[in-house]
Amino acid sequence: MSDFSPGQRWISDGETELGLGTILTVDARSVTVLFTASQETRTYSARQAPLTRVVFGPGDRIDTADGGQLAVERIEERDGCVIYHGQTDDGETVSLSEAKLSDSMRFHQAQDRLLTGQVDRNDWFELRYRSLHHHQRIARSPALGLAGPRIDLIPHQLYIADEVSRRHAPRVLLADEVGLGKTIEAGLILHRLLLTGRVDRALILVPSSLTHQWLIELLRRFSLSVTLLDEAQSEAFDEENPFESGQCILASQEWLFANPHRQRQIEECQWDLLIVDEAHHLDWSPQAEGPGYACIERLSARIAGLLLLTATPEQMGLESHFARLRLLDPDRYHDLERFREEEAGYTAVAAAIEALEQLPGDAAARDRIGAIIDDGDSRALLETLLNPESDIDQQQSARRQLREQLLDRHGTGRVMFRNSRRHVGGFPERHLHVASLPMPAAYCDQFLELREGNDHFAARLTAADLGTHDARLYPEVAYRALHDDAIHADTPWWQFDPRVEWLIDQLETLGSQQKVLVIAHQRQTAVNLAEAMRVRAGIQAPVFHEEMSLVERDRAAAAFADDDSGCQLLICSEIGxxxxxxxxxxxxxxxDLPWHPDLLEQRIGRLDRIGQLHPIDIHVPVIDGSPSEVLLRWYRDGLAAFEAPHAAGGDVLEAFGDALRESLDDGHEESNGLDSLIEETRAFNDARLAEREAGRNRLLEWNACRPERADAVISTVVEQDNDSALPRYVDQALDVFGVDGRDLGNGLMHLTPGAHMIDSLPGLAQGDEGFTVTYSRTRALARDDIQRLSWEHPLVMTVMERVLDSSLGNTALALLKHPSIPGGRLMLELIYRTHCPAPRRLQLGRFLPDTGIRVLLDESGTNLSDKVTFSGLSRNLQRVKKGVARELLKSRHDQLRELLAEGEREARRELPTLVERAQREMRETLDLELSRLKALSQHNGAIRDDELRAMSDERHALDTVIESATLRLDAVRVIVTVDKDAR
Ligand SMILES: Nc1ncnc2c1ncn2[C@@H]1O[C@H](COP(=O)(O)OP(=O)(O)OP(=O)(O)O)[C@@H](O)[C@H]1O
Known part of the structure; x- marks a missing residue:
């Protein structure tokens, strides 16, 4: 039978910060507990619940729910619950059921343990003190959540991660150009939000071809273990909802979007953050929305945080882009026409920002800025800038602030972040190599039929489920479709297609050391090409296409990446x-070439991304006189699409797509027509780029990375990287926990579970092989197989949590031999900790993390903590056997009680200062942010009302919670002096 009864009060062993819990329900298997102070409800297995029953005895003082105290005189049990009888502070005799105890009750566990003679090792006590100290320091660090991941410190990424993760329930579009690190940005944001408690559960939806890559990237770079779900795994859950099986769930978009049952299950769960990669696939138009869009639209209405990732936001057209912005903020983006018009205003905003450099003195510049700003703050700044009496520093500061305000209040930036290569810099050149190849007779006939518009031929294509447009661009597909019979079985297209021969030659010329990625538009072309390589040249090339299983795809990509596999070549369909x-x-x-310029850029982006060390060689084999040759010329000469990412490819295709289709048809017979199409395309593209450059792009770039802020974030991260306290702390922790650390030299250490390990740690349970670690970011980046230890590494965080959430080291007794202190004296070192239960989402740690107050009393109750430091004292202490310690404690019981009471009085004196400081910092931070948001919301619809309301509620809740902070004794060490000659 269970010992639990509804109404009883228990505390969580692992999460004492939840406060005092009340049993809500009990059945044979489970027990549900409500922690009112932290607004959490937990259900545990009844047999192994990590809970401790709270019952007080005569003599104890207990806190009551109405804010008073009761001195317990006697207890009585009724129906499994306790009734306390005693006196209130007013001297009134009352009886109080345990249900009426304060939910934020303090527990004198250290005191109870000490007075009952339970002492821990001295080094445990020291580890506890240092854990508390570093925990509070790291919780307040502006680098929190950004310092741990194993990444290079790239300014634009850290800026975005910092900016976005500060927001309440961020909803943004991460739209950096291909390969600039959107996945890393999303990982950083997720990591920080999880660490700070702003996000408890996250759902990550990515194309199936990327699930594994995300899984590995989140684990290796962010030490985040996410649960990857597919249909097979989900079926194993029977009746249960598989999406409840982990804190962070990763799933493929294709699977989910095609599966209404799984969508419903996802909608039944509670999520705080949704991440959608390659979000350009979510297509929408006023007439119809794609299934992906519809699914994400429903989810995004339920989930507070939303990160959409795409390098090519306009790939599916401006309407779809607008619709995705609307998902992020429906209040702001509700009218497509207005959205189109707004873009025209960006040029004026950008011009006003530029005009700031001409002030003071230039009347036109002043008018230009004056025409945009319409709020008091900005006007005051403008006046400072124009005032002849302002000195240079004042002017510069006003200019900087005004620039920020113009961007912030009138720009594009709160929802969309887009960095470009041009802005970030340091990317390699791209070199185009075109190979002109002869037209084979079989293709020539096909193209002729297409050009002549032969109905019979078109009908055959239709019967083979192929459009004429695809037949033009992908002749091998048409050939395959039209000759799918026994007669042609011996002459597959790859026997005569000159691109195959060319590829074989090319591989030989480059040499087997050079890896080559081949992308073909169609899956079957990729498969046939791999066969051709094998049959014609004896080359085994892995293939990567949409009909392979995830495992097969990842195996193919891994073989290509592996230097020892001998795979020179990977052949991908467009999904690669x-x-x-x-x-x-x-x-x-x-x-071959894709039809959409954004797809062309996506292809190049596989190689041209962060980490690329060489110029990119883009090889395009093209058949003379084929429609692809026309497309190549249009891309190369009209769009300059092989040189650098093009900013307006979608617009250009929309304007010239029809004409281009006609040109594909005409081929080279109409070369004048093609020349003028290219000329017109170039002129249009240049004009569109110039327009965007003057307006939208400029604002986006200015907003996507503010170098001073990025530098500030980076310096706080670097400061943590160089924190010499970390190795000291880790050494001590490994020693206490019984983990063996073998120095491998060169800054590396291998950790294994020791024979007497006291508790299993992540990756270090008994039987595990352990792992190799380094403190150096550079070394960790160079080798995937070693982990980087930081304050945010799961091992370090788990150690801290285990120590602080348990009673480990909360009592100790040591001897002090000091020439100037006579033997037989007692000292008490008390560590108090702020106690302030609050819901995790309030992220109280920013302002009032669990904070330690150290009080060192001598025998007479004099506070010596300012004179004798923790480290100074620790260095001079000696261990004492447990039995001796117990005897010593017994003999000094009364004296200890008095000193404990005095210690509490001393510590309490410091509490108001801590509370005031926390409140001041909280108000400064939130009030500033709130007033900024309020000012912004007058001009920029991108600020949502619920964002403002949530921040104001948060401020209020934090104020109340901080005000209610109390202290509890966390640990206590008794120090007994011994004569210097004693042995
Ligand atoms: N800060 C960083 N430190 C180390 N590696 C990085 C960093 N940023 C990006 N990378 C690497 O660069 C590559 C590109 O990054 P990522 O995949 O995040 O880019 P992306 O913008 O999401 O790309 P795409 O547009 O193709 O989706 C990845 O291999 C990633 O691991």
Whole structure:
């Protein structure tokens, strides 16, 4: 039978910060507890609940729910619950059921243990003190959540991660150009939000070709273990909802979007953050919305935080782009026409920002700025800037602030972040190599039929489920479709297609050391090409396409990445052109060309991404006189699409797509027509780029990275990287927990579970092989197989939590031999900790993390903590056997009680200062942010009302919680002096 009864009060062993819990329900298998102070409800297995029953005895003082105290005189049990009888502070005799105890009750566990003779090792006590100290320090650090991940410190990424993760329930579009690190940005944001408690559960939806890459990236770079779900795994859950099986769930978009049952299950769960990669696939138009869009629209209405990732936001057209912005903020983006018009205003905003440099003195510049700003703050700044009496520093500061305000209040930036290569810099050149190849007779006939508009031929294509447009661009597909019979079985297209021969020659010329990525538009072309390589040249090339299983795809990509596998070549269908990391290779073969310029850019982006060390060689084999040759010329000469990312490819295609289709048809017979199409395309593209450059792009770039802020974030991260306290702390922790650390030299250490390990730690349970660690970011980045230890590494965080959430080291007794202190004296070192239960989402740690107050009393109750430091004292202490310690404690019981009471009085004196400081910091931070948001919301609809309301509620809740902070004794060490000659 269970010992639990509804109404009883218990505390969580592992999470004492939840406060005092009340049993709500009990059945044979489970027990549900409500922690009112922290607004949490937990259900545990009844047999192994990590809970401790709270019952007080005569003589104890207990806090009551109405804010008073009761001195317990006697207790009585009724129906499994306790009734306390005693006196209130007013001397009134009352009886109080345990249900009426304060939910934020303090527990004198250290005191109870000490007075009952339970003492821990001295080094445990020291580890406890240091854990508390570092825990509070790290919780307040502005680098929190950004310092731990194993990444290079790249300014634009850290800026975005910092900016976005400060917001309440961020909803943004991460739209950096291909390969600039959107996944890393999303990982950083997720990591920080999880660490700070702003997010408890996250759902990550990515194209199936990227699930594994995300899984690995989140684990290796962010030490985040996410649960990857697919249909097979989900079926194993029977009746249960598989999406409840982990804190962070990763799933493929294709699977989910095609599965209404799983969508419903997802909608039944509670999520705080949704991340959607390659979000350009979510297509929408006023007439119809794609299934992906519809699914994400429903989810985004229920989930507070939303990160959409895409390098090519306009790939599916401006309407879809607008619709995705609307998902992020429906209040702001509700009218497509207005959205189109707004873009025209960006040029004026950008011009006003530029005009700031001409002030004071230039009347036109002043008018230009004056025409945009319409709030008091900005006007005051403008006046400072214009005032002849302002000195240079005042002017510069006003200019900087005004620039920020113009961007912030009138720009594009709160929802969308887009960095470009041009702005970030340091990317390699791209070199285009075109190979002109002869037209084979079989293709020539096909193109002729297409050009002549032969109805019979078109009908055959239709019967084979192929459009004429695809037949033009992908002749091998048409050939295959039209000759799918026994007669042609011996002459597959790859026997005569000159691109195959060319590829074989090219591989030989480059040499087997050069990796080559081949992308073909169609899956079957990729499969046939791999066969051709094997049959014609004896080359085994892995293939990567949409009909392979995830495991097969990842195996193919891994074989290509592996230097020892001997795989020179990977042949992908178009799905290989999205999201994957192939920057270890720098030769890209476009076996054919995609129709959309954004797809072309996605293809190049596989190689041209962060980490690429060489110029990119783009090889395009093109058949003379084929429609692809026309497309190539249009891309190369009209859009300059092979040189650098093009900013307006979608617009250009919309304007010239029809004419281009006609040109594909005409081929070279109409070369004048093609020349003028290219000329017109170039002029349109240049004009559109110039327009965007003057307006939207400029604002986006200015907003996507503010270098001073990025530098400030980076310096706080670097400061943590260089924190010499970390190795000291880790050494001590490993020693206490019984983990063996073997020095491997060169800054590396291998950790294994020791024979007497006291508790299992992540990756270090008995039987585990352990792992190799380094403190150096550079070394960790160079080797995937070693982990980087930081204050945010799961091992370090778990150690801190285990120590602080348990009673480990909360009592100790040591001897002090000091020449100037006579033997037999007693000292008491008391560590108090602020106690302030609050819901995790309030992220109280920013302002009032669990804070330690140290009080050192001598025998007479004099406070010596300012004179004798913790380290100074610790260095001079000696261990004492437990039995001796117990005897000593027994003999000094009364004296200890008095000193404990005195210690509490001393510590309490410091509490108001801590509370005031926390409140001041909280108000300064939130009031500033709130007033900024309020000012912004008058001009920029991108600020949502609920964001303002939530911040104001948060401020209020924090104020109340901080005000209610109390202290509890966390640990106590008794120090007994011994004569200097004693042995
Ligand atoms: N700060 C960093 N430190 C180390 N590696 C990085 C960093 N940023 C990006 N990378 C690497 O660069 C590559 C590109 O990054 P990522 O995949 O995040 O880019 P992306 O913008 O999401 O790309 P795409 O547009 O193709 O989806 C990845 O291999 C990633 O691991």
């Amino acid at each position: 052109s999205e999201g994957r990391n192939f920057q270890f290779c720098h030769h890209l073969v476009m076996f």
